Amino acid sequence: MESLSIGQLAKAAQVNVETVRYYEREGLLPRPARRASGYRRYPSATVTRLQFIKRSKELGFSLKEIAELLALRIDPHSGCADVKRRAEAKLADIERKLTDLRRMRRALTQLVHDCGGEGPSSACPILDTLEGLR
Template identity: 50%
Template sequence: MNRAFNIGQLSRESGVNPETIRFYERSGLLAAPPRSAAGYRQYAEADVRRLRFIRRGRELGFSLEEITTLLALDAQPHSPCAEADRLVREHLAAIEVRIADLQRMQIALSKLATCDAAEAEHCRLLEALDNRECALHPPVTLG
């Protein structure tokens, strides 16, 4: 027998908070469930699976649009995997760019973290953000 879940139970089972579940319903990622006589939403096991799929996709950084595409592919298990492969390659390339950007930020911030100025006027971070030149410390460029 298929178990029915209220929104709190669905939240616990899927790891997605109730407000996000409502948002996914409004945006069409999750179908609006039937309601009990008292007006409470009644979700099924399939909704738990779908929300876990969405949550894992979000944890991997996929956009809701990309997840919509992946859900459509998942709904047709015998369709070619080329679209999913394309999405993952594009997503991986974007992550690699972000990692490189983060590494550059890490290097710049590491240089700024060694400031020994007593006053904000000579603070390395503030100088770098304002791009000021200061006699005590050479400016550090971000990026």
């Protein structure tokens, strides 16, 4: 424990082995150390990195955007002010998503509440709120 094979890593993060290699090609994962045989060896922290990528995707970020998020950590080619500016832009993104999600939640909660669970759906109050969110 401390060094994982690509298969162990993939299993731990619940992704396909091919996906791990794909992310490496795309620069989302650093090229890992290799054994004499050429086999990749990953530090166990890579699991959380993969999970981060996965969850970010579920939140509607593209791989390119995720790469940008990851790049906010260590980038010797940009000043701190630049990092700050980019982080703020991502934050704005996130705030927008949060607002939309809360609106969606509100509409659905309303639907679940109004709908007793009995009778045909034709009797269910129609949720126009869902479309008139903005």
